[in-house]
Amino acid sequence: MKLNDKIYVAGHRGMVGGAICRRLDALGYTNIVTRSSSELDLRNQAAVNEFFETERPAYVFLAAAKVGGIHANNTYRAEFIYDNLMMEANIIYAAWKYGVTKLMFLGSSCIYPRLAAQPLREDSLLTGPLEATNEPYAIAKIAGIKMCESFRDQYGCNFISVMPTNLYGIGDNYHPENSHVLPALIRKFHEAKAEGKPSVTVWGTGTPKREFLYADDLADACVFLMMHYDEKELVNIGTGEDLSIKELAELVKEVTHYEGEIVFDSSKPDGTPRKLMDVSKLHSLGWKHTTNLPKGVALAYAHFLKKAHFPLATF
Ligand SMILES: NC(=O)c1ccc[n+]([C@@H]2O[C@H](COP(=O)([O-])OP(=O)(O)OC[C@H]3O[C@@H](n4cnc5c(N)ncnc54)[C@H](OP(=O)(O)O)[C@@H]3O)[C@@H](O)[C@H]2O)c1
Numbered sequence: 001m002k003l004n005d006k007i008y009v010a011g012h013r014g015m016v017g018g019a020i021c022r023r024l025d026a027l028g029y030t031n032i033v034t035r036s037s038s039e040l041d042l043r044n045q046a047a048v049n050e051f052f053e054t055e056r057p058a059y060v061f062l063a064a065a066k067v068g069g070i071h072a073n074n075t076y077r078a079e080f081i082y083d084n085l086m087m088e089a090n091i092i093y094a095a096w097k098y099g100v101t102k103l104m105f106l107g108s109s110c111i112y113p114r115l116a117a118q119p120l121r122e123d124s125l126l127t128g129p130l131e132a133t134n135e136p137y138a139i140a141k142i143a144g145i146k147m148c149e150s151f152r153d154q155y156g157c158n159f160i161s162v163m164p165t166n167l168y169g170i171g172d173n174y175h176p177e178n179s180h181v182l183p184a185l186i187r188k189f190h191e192a193k194a195e196g197k198p199s200v201t202v203w204g205t206g207t208p209k210r211e212f213l214y215a216d217d218l219a220d221a222c223v224f225l226m227m228h229y230d231e232k233e234l235v236n237i238g239t240g241e242d243l244s245i246k247e248l249a250e251l252v253k254e255v256t257h258y259e260g261e262i263v264f265d266s267s268k269p270d271g272t273p274r275k276l277m278d279v280s281k282l283h284s285l286g287w288k289h290t291t292n293l294p295k296g297v298a299l300a301y302a303h304f305l306k307k308a309h310f311p312l313a314t315f
């Protein structure tokens with residue numbers, strides 16, 4: 001990827017897309033093309049084809065998607081499968097049709113079977129049933145992976161697929177219901193401290209375990225892999241370390257200096273018991289994360305305090 005190559009970052013206003021743009025800018029890539037969803041609805045195939053015909057990007061980071069936490073995935077099941085299938089199908093097809101040099105598709109750790117052996121290996125894909133709460137989204141992501149593989153097999157397209165673990169950081173979605181757990185807890189503990197609430201309610205039993213990667217670290221991994229990885233096989237992107245939701249809540253309580261109680265609402269779903277990524281392939285390729293969780297949560301909270309405008313992201 002040369003510094004003057006035209007690079008399309010789909011989803012640039014999102015947490016991941018924004019981090020990728022920051023990383024590319026820091027490395028001196030100046031020829032970046034972007035569109036907001038109001039400028040270009042990626043579910044509209046004709047509009048996507050027209051965009052690719054006009055702009056002719058050489059590289060594509062496909063970081064646009066309908067994204068959310070366990071409640072959003074389980075509530076907006078139709079939108080999660082439809083929007084994600086349409087966006088990825090339109091972009092992957094147009095990337096082939098208009099001769100994109102290389103495309104990176106972003107999947108998610110939820111594509112792996114609910115009870116697959118831990119840590120999750122890339123070759124465990126499609127070896128067992130998925131987690132029910134995010135199956136529509138996972139199926140869409142698996143379809144995106146298979147589209148990239150199929151266009152590589154038939155037309156020789158250099159389309160790669162990477163599987164990030166749970167992410168957090170600058171530009172995250174802090175919606176009280178539709179967000180992921182880490183931003184949700186940052187907001188909950190912050191508001192409880194500000195309003196003098198005696199306790200914070202954490203969904204589920206607190207026993208599931210999750211892995212969290214700081215979004216700017218992910219962006220660095222994505223640019224690294226766009227530069228150095230050209231294979232069909234998936235690459236997991238994570239830290240290789242996880243903790244329980246209870247431990248996470250205690251960390252966020254400490255970072256936000258909240259002094260009340262933590263209460264668990266077991267009427268809410270736990271989701272997948274654990275989804276720790278095997279990141280040995282990523283490490284063997286020469287990349288490793290640099291931001292540990294305590295530092296990352298502190299950075300995310302500091303940005304939340306600077307930038308949060310309620311009501312936050314909604315959809
Ligand atoms: N967040 C995580 O924990 C996580 C974990 C694993 C993988 N991922 C993957 O990483 C990628 C980015 O996630 P994220 O957390 O950055 O999500 P995000 O913050 O919600 O950003 C998603 C972006 O997609 C765009 N988008 C949504 N619908 C669109 C449409 N119909 N047309 C055009 N653009 C549309 C949005 O554009 P506008 O802002 O212009 O509306 C937004 O910028 C996704 O592929 C996601 O599956 C995320």
Ligand SMILES: C[C@@H]1O[C@H](OP(=O)(O)OP(=O)(O)OC[C@H]2O[C@@H](n3cnc4c(=O)[nH]c(N)nc43)[C@H](O)[C@@H]2O)[C@@H](O)[C@H](O)[C@@H]1O
Pocket residue numbers: 068069070071073108109110133134137138165166167177178179180181182184185201202203204208210245268269270271272
């Ligand atoms: C990376 C993403 O992982 C997602 O699964 P997943 O980690 O369970 O999604 P999260 O919403 O991050 O939930 C992770 C765990 O945190 C618990 N949790 C506790 N309190 C809260 C809260 O206030 N809000 C939220 N959201 N969770 C909370 C939740 O019950 C679940 O066990 C998938 O649904 C997506 O498709 C995507 O793959």
